[in-house]
Amino acid sequence: MGILEVKGVNKRFGGLQALGNVNLSVAENTVHAIIGPNGAGKSTLLNVLVGKLIPDSGSVMFDGQSVLGRKPHEINQMGISRVFQTPEIFSDLTVFENVMIPCFAKRDGAFRMHALESVFHEKDIKAQAEAMLADVNMLEKSHMVASSLSRGDKRRLEMAMCLVQDPKLLLLDEPTAGMARADTENTIALLKEIRTKRGITMAIIEHDMNVVFSLAERITVLAQGTPLVEDTPENIKGHPKVREAYLGEAQV
Amino acid sequence: MLGLNKSDFKLFLIVCLLALAAPILLNPFPTDSALGQSFNAGYPALMQRFVIFGILVIGFNILFGLTGYLSFGHAAFLGVGSYAAVWMFKLLSYNVVPAILLSVVVAGVFSVVIGYVSLRRSGIYFSILTLAFAQMSYQLAYSVLTPITNGETGLQVYNNDPQILMRAGDPTVPHLFGWRMNDKTELSMGGWNFVFENGYYLAAIFMIISFYLAIRIFRSPFGMMLRAIKSNQTRMSYTGLNTKPYMLAAFVISGMYAGLAGGLLAAMDPLTGAERMFWTASGEIVVMAILGGVGTLIGPVLGAGLIKYLENIVSKINDSILHSWFAFMPDWLDNLLVGIIHPFIGKGWHLTLGLLFMAVVIFLPGGLVQGGQKIGALFNRKKKSDAADGATKPAE
Ligand SMILES: Nc1ncnc2c1ncn2[C@@H]1O[C@H](COP(=O)(O)OP(=O)(O)O)[C@@H](O)[C@H]1O
Ligand SMILES: [Mg+2]
Numbered sequence: 001m002g003i004l005e006v007k008g009v010n011k012r013f014g015g016l017q018a019l020g021n022v023n024l025s026v027a028e029n030t031v032h033a034i035i036g037p038n039g040a041g042k043s044t045l046l047n048v049l050v051g052k053l054i055p056d057s058g059s060v061m062f063d064g065q066s067v068l069g070r071k072p073h074e075i076n077q078m079g080i081s082r083v084f085q086t087p088e089i090f091s092d093l094t095v096f097e098n099v100m101i102p103c104f105a106k107r108d109g110a111f112r113m114h115a116l117e118s119v120f121h122e123k124d125i126k127a128q129a130e131a132m133l134a135d136v137n138m139l140e141k142s143h144m145v146a147s148s149l150s151r152g153d154k155r156r157l158e159m160a161m162c163l164v165q166d167p168k169l170l171l172l173d174e175p176t177a178g179m180a181r182a183d184t185e186n187t188i189a190l191l192k193e194i195r196t197k198r199g200i201t202m203a204i205i206e207h208d209m210n211v212v213f214s215l216a217e218r219i220t221v222l223a224q225g226t227p228l229v230e231d232t233p234e235n236i237k238g239h240p241k242v243r244e245a246y247l248g249e250a251q252v
Numbered sequence: 253m254l255g256l257n258k259s260d261f262k263l264f265l266i267v268c269l270l271a272l273a274a275p276i277l278l279n280p281f282p283t284d285s286a287l288g289q290s291f292n293a294g295y296p297a298l299m300q301r302f303v304i305f306g307i308l309v310i311g312f313n314i315l316f317g318l319t320g321y322l323s324f325g326h327a328a329f330l331g332v333g334s335y336a337a338v339w340m341f342k343l344l345s346y347n348v349v350p351a352i353l354l355s356v357v358v359a360g361v362f363s364v365v366i367g368y369v370s371l372r373r374s375g376i377y378f379s380i381l382t383l384a385f386a387q388m389s390y391q392l393a394y395s396v397l398t399p400i401t402n403g404e405t406g407l408q409v410y411n412n413d414p415q416i417l418m419r420a421g422d423p424t425v426p427h428l429f430g431w432r433m434n435d436k437t438e439l440s441m442g443g444w445n446f447v448f449e450n451g452y453y454l455a456a457i458f459m460i461i462s463f464y465l466a467i468r469i470f471r472s473p474f475g476m477m478l479r480a481i482k483s484n485q486t487r488m489s490y491t492g493l494n495t496k497p498y499m500l501a502a503f504v505i506s507g508m509y510a511g512l513a514g515g516l517l518a519a520m521d522p523l524t525g526a527e528r529m530f531w532t533a534s535g536e537i538v539v540m541a542i543l544g545g546v547g548t549l550i551g552p553v554l555g556a557g558l559i560k561y562l563e564n565i566v567s568k569i570n571d572s573i574l575h576s577w578f579a580f581m582p583d584w585l586d587n588l589l590v591g592i593i594h595p596f597i598g599k600g601w602h603l604t605l606g607l608l609f610m611a612v613v614i615f616l617p618g619g620l621v622q623g624g625q626k627i628g629a630l631f632n633r634k635k636k637s638d639a640a641d642g643a644t645k646p647a648e
Contacts, residue, residue, distance in 0.1 A: 050490060076492035088490065090483040093476070101480050102491045104473050110494035113501060115474040116465075118255055122473065161491065 003028040003201055004049070004169060009058030011044055011225075018044045019055065020225040026169070026218075031195060031202045033212045036222035042205045043085060045222070046171050049203075050082050051075045063168060073110050079168030081161075083175055087154040089161065091147035095138060098146050098157055099129040102165045132164040136190060152183035156190070163194060170194075172204040176211050188214055213237070260467050263549060267463050271456040274299050275446050282443030286576060290569060293561055296436065296449035301560045303452070303459035304516045309540045309552035310459075310466045311509020315502050316538075317547035318470070318478035324379045325366070325386025326537045329359040329507040331393065331529035333514025335400070338407045341522050345417040346409075346426050348433065348454070352515040359511020360504055367503035371496065374485075386534055393526035406525030426519045428454060433519060451520045458516060459553075462509060467549055469505070478502050539605075543612055545619030554620045559605065566601040 002025035011019040018041045026032045034042050047053040049060060051072040060067045067075050076082075081102075090098050103125045108114065133139045136156050141149065146157060155175060162170055175191070176184040188211055194200055195215070206212045212219065213233050220230040221242050228241055236242055253261040270277065278294030281287040293299070312326050333355035340351035370381040393401040401407055409415075426433045433451035440446075469475050477498050481488055488495050518524055527533070536559065544555025571590055574597070578586040596604045616622045 071494075072489040073492050073494045076490055082490055084490075088484055088487040090480045090487060092483040093479060097476055097480075101476065101488075101493070104477070105492040108473075110492060111497040113474060115472050115501070115505070116468050117472050117474075118468070119471060119473055119476055120257065161487075165492070 002026045003063055004203070005059075005061040006045075006049075007059045007061075009045075009048060009055045009060065011041075011048060011053060011055045018225050019048070022058070022222075022225070022227060024220055024227065024230075026201060026203050028201055029199055030217045031191075031204060031215050032218045032220065033216035034203065034205050034220050034222055035207075035209075035212055036228075040222040041225040042222055043173055044225075046082065046173055046203075046205065049075075049171060050080060076105070076165075076167075077110060080171060081163075081165050081167035081169075082171040083155070083158050083162055083173060085173040085177060087151075087158045089146050089154055089158050091145075093146055094142065095133065095144050095146055095149070095157055096129055096142040099132055099160055099164055100125055102161045103128045106165045128164060132160050135163075135193075136160045152179050152186075155179070155187070159187075159190070163198070163200070166198070166200075168201060170200050170202045172202060172206075174205055174207060176206065176208055184208065184211065187211075191215055254464070256467060256471070260471065260549070264464060264467060267550070267553065268460050271303060271460055272453075274302070274456070275448050275452070279444060279446060283445040284443060286573075288443075290573060291565060293565065294446065296447055296452045298560065298564050299449075299452045300455050300516075300520050301564070302557045303455045304513050304520070305540065305556035305560055306459050306553040307455075307462045307516070308510050308513035309537060309544065309556045310462050311506040311513070312537050313506075313541050313546065313548075313552045314466060314469055314478075314509070315506035316541055317552075318475055318482065319499060319502050320482035321371075321374065321499065321503070322379045322538065323370075323382040323503070323506070323534075324531070324538065325382035325384075325389075325534050326506070326510050327531070327533035328366070328386035328389040328529045329363055329510035330514040330517070330533070331389065331524070331526065332362050333359045333511030334518045334524035334528055335393070335407055335514075336511070337515040337518035338409065338522055338524050339400075341409045341415075341426065341518070342407075342413040343416065345415050345419075346423060346522070347417070348426050348428050348515075348519040351426070351519060352458075352512065355515025355518070356508050356511045359514065360508045362511075363504045363507025364500070367500050367507070371499050371503060383531060383534065386529055387531055390526050390529040390531070393529060401526060403526070406523055408523035426451075426522050455516050455520065458512060462512065463549075463553070470549060474498070474501070539609055543609060543619055545621030548619070548621040551619050551621045558620065562601055562605055562608075566597055566604055567599065569597040 004024070004026040006022055006024040009019055009022040010017070022045060034045065036042055044053065048055050049067065051067060051070050051074070054068065062078060062080060065078065067078065090101065100119070107125065130139065133142055136159065138153065138156060138160065141153065146154065149157060159175065176187050179187065191202070192215065195202070204215065216233055218230065219233055219236045221228040221236065229236065229239055231239065254264070256264060275294050278299065279288070279292045281292055283292065308326070308330060312323065316322050336355040336358040337351035340354050344350050366382065366385045370378055370385065373381060394403060423430065423432045431450055433454065434449065436447050436449040438445060438447050477493065481495050481498060485495055514528070540555035540559050541552055542555070543558060544553065545551025571594060574590045574593060575586060578589055581589070594600070612619060
């Protein structure tokens with residue numbers, strides 16, 4: 001049994017079948033990539049996993065518990081963190097504050113009335129945030145307002161915000177989309193490091209095959225809302241159905 | 253110091269000093285001079301308003317400044333606080349302690365209800381829900397709830413009220429364990445006459461405490477969460493934080509501040525009416541916050557002070573006062589100037605306020621605080637270039 005078990009999930013938007021009978025099993029301690037052409041339903045699947053969308057039918061079990069019907073913050077507290085396709089960060093706050101907030105969420109839960117304590121006295125939280133920012137090479141940008149960061153740095157910041165929670169499952173929605181080549185290489189290196197150092201289970205949606213094949217241990221190919229095949233990267237590369245449905249299209 | 257960092261502590265000290273020395277600082281002109289008659293603000297009735305409305309806007313700013321949720325019905329909590337306080341005077345005694353306590357508690361409970369419903373929506377819909385609640389409260393207080401609010405007449409204390417804790421010899425005005433709110437000490441020095449009133453000092457101390465708590469809230473993890481909600485609610489949820497209780501807590505805290513202000517208004521003058529809840533009163537709170545500087549610590553106090561000052565000072569100026577100022581000019585110029593200024597004074601003070609508000613919103617969106625910062629930066633630049641000059645000179 002994987003840490004994440006998706007069974008028979010369907011989701012329609014009006015007449016459009018965005019997800020049709022999706023089965024997916026993500027094994028603990030692996031990097032599982034989900035690939036597929038634009039509009040295949042990859043983001044929709046992630047939205048179902050984090051409680052943003054409720055599927056029409058099917059079940060989603062995480063760590064032995066159903067996530068369906070739970071609110072996004074409850075699902076996060078179960079141990080799922082998500083990096084969005086367009087970075088969702090606290091733009092008006094400093095980089096350091098951005099990373100402190102998930103630390104508080106991890107330590108204090110979904111709500112705590114700490115109105116008369118001082119942020120400056122939270123030594124543990126500050127140390128955690130500092131260590132995380134050092135890991136992603138952003139320590140010298142700690143005091144910048146997040147909105148003034150470059151696009152690549154915003155993504156890196158969002159990743160740091162998710163990682164600092166030490167999630168059981170990290171969901172990444174096209175983490176290198178719109179990145180310059182160098183930034184993409186950096187991100188691959190960062191994700192590899194996370195993988196070896198922290199052993200976090202990851203489900204990653206990605207367009208860039210270079211990224212997918214350098215990270216993934218399992219790959220699921222999604223087309224028109226339905227999984228075509230699931231296999232190791234080596235087998236996927238040679239799979240005729242995949243070449244036809246996806247790789248071929250991408251290489252033209 | 254007191255759990256504040258250096259610059260916050262400095263700001264806090266300045267506010268303490270200003271509040272405590274206000275009866276002197278706000279009387280810059282000799283009492284009987286023409287300028288003193290027109291512009292001195294150091295009399296108890298006005299100073300009370302400065303600090304009480306300061307409390308109100310400090311609380312409003314915890315909601316609006318930190319979370320960005322614009323409540324357009326905050327006067328309702330002020331009104332509820334006043335009613336609660338006057339009822340304590342009627343039922344128990346003129347002691348202000350139970351009155352102020354109950355005003356905070358009742359406003360708190362009231363804001364839990366209004367907040368719970370209004371916070372189901374955000375943006376303009378939230379504002380309209382709060383406005384609707386406040387107008388409903390106003391209408392209820394004015395008509396249906398007459399047995400509790402005494403309707404149009406307004407609620408006040410009568411001789412035949414129970415006042416069960418009242419003992420023979422107790423003051424028949426609001427007091428703090430016998431220390432009467434309207435007692436004052438006067439000090440005459442040269443042409444100046446300073447009035448130190450008990451009521452003002454009670455309100456000022458509450459304002460100082462409120463300000464202190466607001467700084468603590470701004471610098472707390474809770475305050476950071478509220479700013480995060482303003483910045484990105486989606487990220488909040490996906491970071492495992494439940495925005496609803498945070499928002500409700502901010503709303504209730506800010507409602508309790510308003511209740512305290514309402515209780516203090518009643519403690520200064522033990523009567524109240526529905527008009528305290530009217531929507532223009534809520535609008536005034538918003539204007540005070542924006543004028544002073546939304547989301548800043550000192551802005552609300554400045555905004556409340558400025559508006560109460562204009563309201564009381566500009567509205568008192570009339571044509572004959574103007575003529576006396578311009579008496580040294582030729583008659584035609586005197587008349588011309590008075591004619592030009594006339595629409596802006598007396599009842600026209602709203603016009604002055606409106607123009608000032610527009611000017612601030614257009615040129616200083618950060619309010620008076622931003623204005624202060626700009627001036628400060630100007631001086632700093634000057635100082636720096638002076639220092640640079642100084643540094644080059646020895647080399648010559
Ligand atoms: N909220 C929505 N409402 C209606 N249609 C949607 C919605 N979200 C996604 N879709 C549609 O569902 C399909 C799958 O979208 P998506 O999951 O974003 O694809 P991708 O694999 O590119 O991430 C697309 O055709 C998209 O237009
Ligand atoms: Mg997508």
